[in-house]
Amino acid sequence: MAVNYSAKEEADGHPSGGVGVPGGGAVGGGGGGAVKTRKPDNTAFKQQRLPAWQPILTAGTVLPAFFIIGLIFIPIGIGIFVTSNNIREYEIDYTGTEPSSPCNKCLNVSWDSTPPCTCTINFTLEHSFESNVFMYYGLSNFYQNHRRYVKSRDDSQLNGDNSSLLNPSKECEPYRTNEDKPIAPCGAIANSMFNDTLKLYRIDNDTRTPIPLIKKGIAWWTDKNVKFRNPTGDGNNLTALFQGTTKPVNWPKPVYMLDPAEPDNNGFINEDFIVWMRTAALPTFRKLYRLIERKNNLQPTLQAGRYSLDIAYNYPVHSFDGRKRMILSTISWMGGKNPFLGIAYITVGSICFFLGVVLLFIHHKYGNRNTSADIPN
Numbered sequence: 001m002a003v004n005y006s007a008k009e010e011a012d013g014h015p016s017g018g019v020g021v022p023g024g025g026a027v028g029g030g031g032g033g034a035v036k037t038r039k040p041d042n043t044a045f046k047q048q049r050l051p052a053w054q055p056i057l058t059a060g061t062v063l064p065a066f067f068i069i070g071l072i073f074i075p076i077g078i079g080i081f082v083t084s085n086n087i088r089e090y091e092i093d094y095t096g097t098e099p100s101s102p103c104n105k106c107l108n109v110s111w112d113s114t115p116p117c118t119c120t121i122n123f124t125l126e127h128s129f130e131s132n133v134f135m136y137y138g139l140s141n142f143y144q145n146h147r148r149y150v151k152s153r154d155d156s157q158l159n160g161d162n163s164s165l166l167n168p169s170k171e172c173e174p175y176r177t178n179e180d181k182p183i184a185p186c187g188a189i190a191n192s193m194f195n196d197t198l199k200l201y202r203i204d205n206d207t208r209t210p211i212p213l214i215k216k217g218i219a220w221w222t223d224k225n226v227k228f229r230n231p232t233g234d235g236n237n238l239t240a241l242f243q244g245t246t247k248p249v250n251w252p253k254p255v256y257m258l259d260p261a262e263p264d265n266n267g268f269i270n271e272d273f274i275v276w277m278r279t280a281a282l283p284t285f286r287k288l289y290r291l292i293e294r295k296n297n298l299q300p301t302l303q304a305g306r307y308s309l310d311i312a313y314n315y316p317v318h319s320f321d322g323r324k325r326m327i328l329s330t331i332s333w334m335g336g337k338n339p340f341l342g343i344a345y346i347t348v349g350s351i352c353f354f355l356g357v358v359l360l361f362i363h364h365k366y367g368n369r370n371t372s373a374d375i376p377n
Contacts, residue, residue, distance in 0.1 A: 059363045063356055064087045070353025077345025080334060087337040088328040094121055094311055097318070106313035113249040120201070125307060128300035130328050133292035135213065135281075137194060140323040144189075144279040148297055152188035153277070158268055160229030166244055175248060184245035184255055185268065188216040193276045197312035198289060198326055208308060213290035216265060219274040228274050230267040238267050252314075264280045302328070 040046040055061075096103030106117035125172060143149070151171050156164040165184055168176050172186035183191075200211040231241045238256035247254040258270040275287050294301040299316070309326060317324055329336055 003074060006047060018245060023180045029338070035061060059359070059367060061106045063360055063363065066356030066359065070349045070356060073345045073349025073352065077270065077342045077347075077349055080345060081339055081342025083332050083334055084337055084339045084342055087330050087332055088127060089327065089337045090123070090125060091325055091327045092121055092123060093319060093323060093325045094119070094309070094313075095325075097315070097322045097323075105315055106319050108315055109316050111314070111316065112252065113314065116197075119311050119313055121305055121311070123157050123309065125302060125304050129302040129328065129330055129360075130183055130294075130300045133295050134288060134329050135198070135200070135290040135292060135328040135334075136286040136329065137196065138284070138286040138325040138327055139194070139303075139317065140284045140325075141320060142280075142317070143283045143321050144285070144286070145281055145283070146147070150279055153190065154186050156186060158228050158277070160231050160268065162231050162233075165231050166240075170273045178246050178249055181244065181246040183248055184242055185248065187271075190273070191212075191250050193248075193251070193273060194287070195252070195314045197314070199310040200311065201308045202291075203304075203306040204307055211292060211307075214269060214293060215290060216262075217291060218288045219271040220278070223274045224269060224271065228268045228277075236263060237246045238263075239277060242267070243284065246263065286325075289326075292328075341377045 013284070025078075044050050053308060058089075094101070094103045095104070096107045098104065102121055103119040106119055108119045130255065142324055152173075154164055154169040154176065159169055165183050168182050168186040170176065172183070172188075175183055175188055175191045176186050177183060200213065201208040201210075202211060235239045242254065242256050245254075255270075255273070256267050258267065258273060259265045274291075275289075278287075279285070292301055311326075
């Protein structure tokens with residue numbers, strides 16, 4: 001049966017008369033019920049009447065943009081590159097894979113080697129290190145970014161929660177308990193903590209003078225004061241606070257013996273431990289180990305000359321083809337030595353400037369040509 005209704009009623013989305021509705025009865029004009037309609041609301045958004053702006057690329061806008069980017073990026077890149085090259089850096093690989101290396105005898109060391117294997121590497125600094133010097137240890141082929149490795153920790157336990165201390169998270173498995181005792185700190189990250197000991201000496205006339213290495217101030221302030229806390233209780237007796245727990249499997253000593261001489265650098269708030277727990281994103285990385293402060297403004301921090309590095313070789317890396325190194329470096333306003341950023345700026349700026357010249361030539365030669373074809377009679 002045909003149903004006739006006016007054009008206005010059709011525009012409104014429904015006729016005034018009764019119409020059969022699927023799944024229900026007829027909806028009449030006088031029924032008083034709300035009538036559903038698929039017509040969008042009369043708003044600028046739903047009716048697609050919002051104002052829009054579309055850039056029109058012309059030679060007058062594109063060419064200046066290329067030249068401006070080039071003229072800005074190239075000087076910035078040169079400045080960053082020169083600053084990076086002015087940073088002093090010296091690196092020693094002490095893995096010991098080479099038969100001639102003094103540390104070759106320690107290559108197959110294990111976690112529980114007693115006494116620890118020691119080796120000494122002599123080296124010469126050709127240039128003086130003027131400002132404060134940062135000593136790093138570096139590891140290669142060590143994937144701290146593995147998903148299960150990154151998750152293998154208990155942040156509540158590391159934040160000093162007493163209940164988590166005795167009942168660690170299941171994410172720490174298989175380093176959650178040992179001999180029916182909870183491990184503190186638990187997890188694979190803590191269990192694999194770097195534990196080589198590095199000592200630096202200056203050699204003058206065959207006399208070795210130790211270089212003071214500062215072990216505090218190497219961790220982030222937020223990590224030291226917010227994320228990591230010892231269990232609550234008598235802060236002067238960490239042995240009692242960690243009672244009922246056991247050390248990680250690969251550790252030679254428990255967490256409350258990391259630095260017993262410094263109560264504010266012991267337990268979970270030990271800065272070497274905190275630095276290690278901040279996992280690296282790439283398999284080749286470096287972490288801050290010690291600081292060497294400049295004592296006299298009239299003399300460099302490390303003068304050019306002969307030095308020796310004493311290593312207590314405890315950390316095994318040969319089993320996974322890893323490498324270990326020690327790095328001495330100064331810093332600048334942009335951080336450590338990293339020429340990549342300067343090279344990237346120079347490259348992008350040069351490409352933009354070159355494209356600007358090419359497009360300017362094309363526009364000058366072909367831009368004013370009449371593209372309308374002559375139609376013969």
